[in-house]
Amino acid sequence: MGVHLSRLFPSKASNNFLEQNVPTSRKTTRKLREAIVTLRYLPVGLFGGVMGLVALSTAWKLANQNFGLPLVVSETIGGAAILLFFALLISYCIKIKFNIISVRAELNHSVSRNLFATPSICFLLIPTLTAHYSLHISRILWAFGAVSTTIFTLVTIKRWLSVRQKLACITPALMIPAVGMLDIPLAVPQLQWNVANELMAFGLSIGLFFSIPLFSLIFERILLEEPLPPSLQPTLLILLTPFSVGFSAYITTVGSIDFFAEILYMIMIFLLCVLLGKLRYLPRCSPFHISWWAASLPLASSAVAAIRFAAHDHNPATDLIALTTLAIATLSILFLLFQTLHGITKGEFKNLT
Numbered sequence: 001m002g003v004h005l006s007r008l009f010p011s012k013a014s015n016n017f018l019e020q021n022v023p024t025s026r027k028t029t030r031k032l033r034e035a036i037v038t039l040r041y042l043p044v045g046l047f048g049g050v051m052g053l054v055a056l057s058t059a060w061k062l063a064n065q066n067f068g069l070p071l072v073v074s075e076t077i078g079g080a081a082i083l084l085f086f087a088l089l090i091s092y093c094i095k096i097k098f099n100i101i102s103v104r105a106e107l108n109h110s111v112s113r114n115l116f117a118t119p120s121i122c123f124l125l126i127p128t129l130t131a132h133y134s135l136h137i138s139r140i141l142w143a144f145g146a147v148s149t150t151i152f153t154l155v156t157i158k159r160w161l162s163v164r165q166k167l168a169c170i171t172p173a174l175m176i177p178a179v180g181m182l183d184i185p186l187a188v189p190q191l192q193w194n195v196a197n198e199l200m201a202f203g204l205s206i207g208l209f210f211s212i213p214l215f216s217l218i219f220e221r222i223l224l225e226e227p228l229p230p231s232l233q234p235t236l237l238i239l240l241t242p243f244s245v246g247f248s249a250y251i252t253t254v255g256s257i258d259f260f261a262e263i264l265y266m267i268m269i270f271l272l273c274v275l276l277g278k279l280r281y282l283p284r285c286s287p288f289h290i291s292w293w294a295a296s297l298p299l300a301s302s303a304v305a306a307i308r309f310a311a312h313d314h315n316p317a318t319d320l321i322a323l324t325t326l327a328i329a330t331l332s333i334l335f336l337l338f339q340t341l342h343g344i345t346k347g348e349f350k351n352l353t
Contacts, residue, residue, distance in 0.1 A: 039091055040099040043290055044106055045173075047088055047118035049336070052296025053081035054125040056333055059303040059326055066311045067323065078129040085122050092119070114156070114173045117180045120148035124183045131190035142187050146199060149184065153177040157210070170221040171228065172238035172294070175214045179241045182207030182249045189252060200253045207249065211242035231289040237275050240298040243268035247305040257312045265309045269321065272302055276328070293336055299329040 060074035096103050106112040123145025127138035156177045184203025188196045218239065222228075228235070247264040251257050303325040310322035 039095040040102045042088075042091055042095050043112070043115070044092065044103075045112065045115035045118060046290055046293065047085070047122050048115070049293040049296055049340075050081055050085045050088065050122045051118060051125055052293065052300050052333055052336075053077055053084065054122075054129060055297055055300030055304055056329055057081055058128060059300055059307060059329060062304060062307040062311070063322075063326055066307055067319070082126060082129055085126055089119065110169045111171050111173050114176045117149065117152050117156075117177045120145050120152055121176075121180045121183050124149060124180070124187060127187040128190055131187065135191065138187070139191050139193060142191055142193075142196075146184050146196075146203070149177075149180040150203075153181055153206070153210075167221050167225060170218055170225075171232065172218055172235045174218065175211060175238055175241065178207050178210040178214055179238075179245055180207075182211070182242070182245045185249045185252045186245075200249075204246075204249050204253050208242065208246055211246065215239060215242060231291055232294075234292050235294040237295045237298040240268060240271050240275065240302055243271065244298060244301040244305045248301065248308065251308065257309065262309075265305060268302055268305055272325070290340070292339075296329075296333050296336060299325070299332050303329040 057074050057078035060069065060077060061071065063069040064071040064074060107116065123141050125145075127142040127145075130141070131138040181203045184207075185200035188200050222236070227233075243264045247261055247268060250264060251261050254261075303322070306318075306322040306325040310318040
């Protein structure tokens with residue numbers, strides 16, 4: 001979920017800004033200064049990787065409950081998600097302080113501005129992992145995420161209604177703010193916060209209401225305009241999220257799997273079969289791009305939905321679907337993680353974004 005930031009603003013201006021703002025005291029080591037300069041290439045969309053890891057941790061936890069798979073896998077992935085979230089949060093705050101130019105470039109770009117919803121969505125999802133350890137802190141994180149996600153979605157929709165949108169500029173990332181609203185209900189059961197019941201219905205209704213026209217708009221763009229560039233093809237998997245995340249949000253809100261929930265599940269499985277072909281681009285991507293992390297949340301949330309449905313309708317077919325989606329999500333995210341770490345260790349972080 002990244003954008004080629006080097007093309008969005010003059011690198012010379014950015015370098016001058018950094019030279020004026022990066023600390024030059026003796027206490028600031030050369031490596032630290034280089035790290036700060038490197039952070040200008042840190043895309044806000046990388047928070048989408050945290051979202052994918054949280055969903056994958058949830059999927060493995062459900063797999064432990066329903067299929068007896070090792071719980072340690074869920075705990076390991078969850079711990080990694082928490083560490084990555086706070087590391088990214090600190091890093092991006094440093095980027096804002098020392099390289100506001102590239103932050104503004106992301107915010108003014110028609111695609112990347114939608115990705116600024118991902119940090120607030122992380123605040124909604126992280127409490128699903130931390131509620132067991134600190135209910136009070138988890139409630140604070142969730143409340144901040146609910147407020148910031150709602151405000152961001154409100155501002156985004158007002159901008160859509162006031163500024164004419166070009167069909168050729170429509171991408172699946174446009175759906176992220178609406179998906180963020182669907183994430184509001186997910187952590188509420190762990191928070192044991194009855195006061196949030198109305199907010200669960202609010203998030204679910206707004207998220208589903210706006211996801212439908214956005215899905216149609218993106219589908220129209222795919223049919224009538226030039227194909228997305230290869231590096232963005234996996235972002236089409238974002239089209240799964242209204243149904244995968246929507247399924248989990250709906251059954252969390254109403255407390256059961258009914259006919260409407262089954263409809264969301266069936267649509268998700270059908271779309272998953274259609275869009276899985278987009279993963280064939282992953283091994284061919286050279287160099288690797290951070291934008292491929294856009295596939296992590298849709299795949300992991302699909303695994304969560306499939307396992308929950310299998311627990312409801314227990315039979316060999318639903319069990320097979322659940323375990324298959326879990327395997328695909330796990331292997332895909334492992335691949336994304338390996339490619340990302342490999343590129344960073346080789347000093348190619350700029351190329352990744």
